[in-house]
Amino acid sequence: MSTLTAAPEGAPVTDKLRLHGNKLPAFALPVIAVVSVGVSLLLYFATPMDSEIQILLLSLLLFAAGQTIASSLIEGGRRARDRFATTLLIGAFLLAMVPLVAVLVTVISKGAARFDYDFFTHSMRGVSARDHGGGAYAAIIGTLEQIALASLIAVPFGVLVSIYLVEYGRGRISRTISFFVDVLTGLPSIIAGLFIYAFYLIVLGAPQTGFAGSLALIILMIPTVVRSSEEMLKLVPNELREASFALGVERWRTILKVVIPTALPGIVTGVMLAIARVAGETAPLLLTIFGNDSINNDPFSGHQSALPLYIFTEAQKPQSWAVDRAWSAALTLIIIVMLLNLIARFIARRTKV
Amino acid sequence: MTTEPAAQTAGSAPSEPGGTGGGESPPSTSTSTGPRSKAKVSFADATFKNVTRLCGFLLLALMAAIALFLVLKATDALGDNKANFFTTETWFPNESGNPRFGIAALLFGTVVTAAVAMIIAVPVAVGIALYITNYAPRRVGDALGYIVDLLAAVPSVIYGLWGLAILAPHMNGTQLWLSQYLPWFPWTPLGGAILGLAFGLIRRAAPTGSSSVGTPITLGVVLGVVVSLIAGIADAPDDIGIFSTPSGQVGRSIFVAGIVLAIMVLPIVAAISREVFKQVPIAHKEAAFALGATRWEMIRTAVLPYGKPGVISASMLGLGRAMGETIAVALVLPASFGISVHFLEPAGNTIAANIANGFGDSNDTGRGALIASGLVLFIVTMLVNIAARAIIARRAEFSGAAS
Incomplete structure (x- = not known):
């Protein structure tokens, strides 16, 4: 915790009364977000990556990086690290939601094709490989x-x-x-x-x-x-x-x-x-x-x-x-x-x- | 956490001197109730107690029977084996007169897919657990926890189907990208340096307290030098990196299987880590905040050191699950034999997947061989689980003394 004693030094002397030091302006985060999405889209078209999930991943990484850099320039290292960690933790959660949503959506959309009356009333008896009937x-x-x-x-x-x-x-x-x-x-x-x-x-x-x-x-x-x-x-x-x-x-x-x-x-x-x-x-x-x-x-x-x-x-x-x-x-x-x-x-x- | 029923109910044992049937430890309860009352234990009471105890013993017997019959059936096949079971990479147990099979490639695939899964799942799971316990409002956190638990509710065969039909084709782009731009990873100075840096950062995020290996940067430099030295001594070819693809193909690879496994073990690790992080004494957290820590500094100094043993054991439970997972891997991996360090190529097999795939068209020796491989899996997962439980148990004693 030795860093704590050195914490206030980042705050400018001009405004001694402010408790929190400098803060990122409100428009900074949206701007960083837009830029990171843009850059990852650019990479998506420029390099041979062709999965939409990668755009999400890359934007997230770029956003975390950009936010951290901006924050460390304006707010100082400790707060920047805090922001970085927060973004990563939320990112971890979003990342985990991707497969859940993807699995559910796929199963529902693809499963609907044969989710009919026949499926629930027939067995697979006599259904050969080429037949489209049969059920469960x-x-x-x-x-x-x-x-x-x-x-x-x-x-x-x-x-x-x-x-x-x-x-x-x-x-x-x-x-x-x-x-x-x-x-x-x-x-x-x-x-x-x-x-x-x-x-x-x-x-x-x-x-x-x-x-x-x-x-x-x-x-x-x-x-x-x-x-x-x-x-x-x-x-x-x-x-x-x-x-x-x-x-x-x-x-x-x-x-x-x-x-x-x-x-x-x-x-x-x-x-x-x-x-x-x-x-x-x-x-x-x-x-x-x-x-x-x-x-x-x-x-x-x-x-x-x-x-x-x-x-x-x-x-x-x-x-x-x-x-x-x-x-x-x-x-x-x-x-x-x-x-x-x-x-x-x-x-x-x-x-x- | 869960392994002390005695402490919980010790107070609830008034005058139950046992003495019924086997009576493994009647005197131990007498300390809680002063006079050794000669309460008449009715026949019904004794019967009920013995029935429950019998069930307990049956459970032990079941465990013993599992081990016994696996060993019994495995030894027959192992006796017929014409090759070394531990070093052979191929699997031809069904050739009459000349069955040759070995566990090496299967064990390698099992360990590597599980390792890939853990590398992906553990950081994400810990992040989720931290977010739920330390960032989200309580009500939201509970809801989010439930959503993550839903991941565990999806049956493994559905993950397999999804991994085969959706994920594997979608990962081709990523895999091509990795093989094109990062084929050198990690057996070059740069790769080693990155590994060392990552390792150092993780160590710093969750400090052990005692021995310090050094800063992440020195660690990175050291590991980079070591790796390049080893690579130089071994005269390694260029295409040895884990992302390189000498065959030029990517597809249903160990990497994809690892991702599917990661999704499956994620909710387990996240749920246990969440419980552990919830138990961090609020005083520790408030102390950190009072000293001016940011939220992340609070997590680093108060939450992570406290929760580390729990996270480790949660990871090991997840590891056991990942190694034993069958159907998802059986559907995703192409079931080829041989040890390959190229994780993006469509190759690989695991013990469990091999049992699922090979069981149908095996003869007696073949099934015996599969049972032998199952025995190896049984032993490995049991060791991993026991180690995890040991860590939790140590943890429980510690926190019990603290509270």
Whole structure:
């Protein structure tokens, strides 16, 4: 902080009463902005760069540089550095918005092409490579069933583990469990698929079914559910538990009748987010459910399809019809995932107030 | 931050002496409640406790089973392997009688794409987190944080589709530009100097406190000299720079895959960094302001030193995610083998992407080989994650003592 003592020296002696020293004139920033955009446009036409995003990037850099130079000339180095940092931080945010907007816009505009009645009522059965028909009905059914099955097992299991961690767990064992929940959180999804393949499909000799996919999804859901519901259970005030104990209620009844209901909205939020995360998983399904062009309503026998897998396979086909189907499926998937997210946020917000 | 349930609920344990079933640590709770009450634990209570504990143990068993079965299935294939698994760059596990495969090229691709992703994502994510916590008004900040979280809600297969169909063609211009104007980067004195300068600036922005390597400029000069010496000794050809393209082609490259991965890990790193920056004691910030610091100086002196361990562990969690990401990379990269330092050329593959691409048309040995590569990925990501958690845990102890 040695620079602080030297700070006022930049201010001119003529105006001792002003606290802030010289400031950039109000017109300076717009001028710099216009010039930087102009220069980057010039570069856009002069050099072989042909992406619009580069114009944005370059203008941002030029603006930051120009502003900093102007500011350091007029306002002094410290304030210039401050401005530079501010611009960079805002720039980082804008930069992150580019892919989000780009992805959403592309998915919506390209997905609209086949986002029709046929798409939701037909499977891919008998649709050959050149055909433009076909739909994702089988895939949607598969995804819904697999997610439902996975949630059915992973949610109670995860909540029970979190109850153990928060309400009972002491000492080394609970710390170990907590640690491995963290490790599981970072487990690559393809590894979950490989494990189910190696264990359930090879060692146990089970066939590739929708249920095998659910098993892989369960592994991915558990840590998310445990973590979020653990956080929520911790938020339940101890006074509630103590009041219940004081009334002579047993511990397990206290947990089921007092603690869980109090934390329930938060737990539901966490579960919804976990489902949303898992709904888009492709890698584990690739190894476990195999995909199926026909409609298969039974997750326990025969190959099944799933929406993410459908996108993956259609995207790799060279025909434009297939790519159109992939985009429409992507739009469907994004709508499902975003709906789950919104519901989760809605529940979370309603309970916070 | 999250790893201390015991502390949270220690007060809520009145007269629960355990003694039910396994009972790993009943006495430890007795300190909180004076008399060792002989409360009758009903059958239902004991059952419920044991059910929850059983689930906990099942989770441990699951983790062990994952490791066990990966090892089990990998060893078969590794036994058949006719080549060195760690140094071979090719992947021919499906040739009957002569399966040859190695992890070298895949591991290289995994590490490099993840590294590119981190170089892009971490500064942006930290910038976002700083902006949300220190610049934006609280309400706006929450909304912006939610928008960034939306990035994480988009499924990876959609990023892959987008990267393949939209980003890769759009990046051709940038990639051509880079290969045309910056092919020397960074293995020349100038390139080394730039690297050193950047490194020094980052170090200065987030000071470690102790050892000072020197000013950014001296660091730049030193690194430039070192790099040119090494390049001179190694008699490196001109086209060794990471942006050079000897084949003259750019396309679905490691660079593009890295950008897609960067977009995917960005929300993770940003979210955790945001939480860490939120915890910076307000007194530290106000002290900096009171000493006349500008906002950026406040961030440098109060926020960044406090949040640094959190940012590091957030980055490592993101790194683990980037290395394990499968589908997006499988769609973007052309799945070629071989180690290439030319990051703009359409080449490269990662462990996870190779599993996704190669699984369908592999025989038993081939699938065993894929499982072996998956085991390597499992170990690497687990180590990265454990390291990240260790940093967070150290951090939690520290802040717990402070508050």
